[in-house]
């Protein structure tokens with residue numbers, strides 16, 4: 355039975371989907387104004403593990419994601435500039451050209467990390483109609499009011515506003531939000547948030563703009579996720595995911611809008627992952643510790659080294675990124691690949707079906723326990739070291755595990771030697787038996803020159819392909 359930590363109830367719960375065999379997941383997508391950094395990517399990585407785990411357990415997953423290309427301000431609390439328009443100014447591009455540029459790079463990053471692409475994707479700028487329709491419903495039900503600058507959601511009208519957020523964070527939110535009251539004096543409650551911005555004040559020259567029943571303008575950030583998730587998955591759906599920084603504002607407001615409008619839950623499970631820190635500090639451009647996959651590459655690390663690194667920390671624990679840490683992840687992954695390229699040149703052990711099943715059960719149990727990937731990796735290494743199971747069986751099971759781990763191991767594995775190499779190894783064995791060690795050694799060198807390393811063990815030689 356799969357257990358997941360649900361932020362809504364603040365405990366691990368048994369997961370059961372609404373439909374028997376289909377799981378509908380919504381993950382908040384990127385705001386496409388710059389390259390995703392490794393902290394952003396960590397979130398997409400554990401979300402991919404969740405999706406792959408559900409598939410491994412036999413569910414069909416319907417995964418939807420939004421692309422934010424308008425309305426996300428530099429502060430989540432409705433202040434500052436639109437990130438897309440600001441980025442566009444900096445790069446001398448139109449807002450949509452900038453957005454498409456970084457959207458493309460985002461999907462390239464996902465591909466490099468072996469993250470499966472969502473089944474359904476929608477952009478904020480292409481769902482404005484749905485967002486306006488949703489605001490109209492909220493208006494009709496009395497949840498909105500108007501100021502000179504915006505249409506707001508009136509949080510005081512919703513009885514359980516903020517239920518996703520533990521009490522402690524709620525207080526912090528109020529303090530943060532209060533400072534902002536200064537900006538729009540007509541805002542009624544500090545937590546109220548914008549549904550629709552007008553072309554007033556700093557937004558006078560906002561390039562992306564649409565007509566609406568309330569006047570020309572552009573949508574707020576939160577409303578897009580409520581409108582898009584409903585359009586792509588319906589309401590309620592099974593699981594809503596995101597980084598934990600979304601709990602106090604973005605996800606709290608998504609819940610407020612969708613539940614006020616339709617009087618049913620938005621999602622049954624809310625799952626949040628922890629931050630990534632760099633050398634113990636919060637990542638930021640000004641500190642120069644803001645890394646993308648290209649920065650890792652410049653330092654000699656591949657995207658899958660980073661994927662392995664994130665698997666070695668539970669998604670609900672902070673991950674402290676260090677260069678030594680990714681170096682050991684790279685070593686571990688390289689040892690794993692070496693193992694998969696090793697073939698035994700001696701009669702292999704008989705199959706231990708029961709033992710293999712035990713490992714598979716242990717692997718599933720680790721994942722079913724709130725996606726415990728460090729434990730799942732420990733099971734994999736324990737399997738590798740188990741001397742009672744033959745190499746071929748181990749490799750097959752590891753490829754099966756990789757359906758979840760996603761380390762691209764299928765292209766690394768070798769199950770048998772090319773016949774030419776096999777023959778040469780056989781000849782070398784014969785020479786050794788005849789104590790013709792000099793000739794045997796020459797043959798070993800020839801085999802090595804073809805890329806195969808020989809390790810003589812008490813059972814016989816192990817041959818590994820060294821790519």
Ligand SMILES: [Zn+2]
Nearest residue numbers: 382383579604
């Ligand atoms: Zn969202």
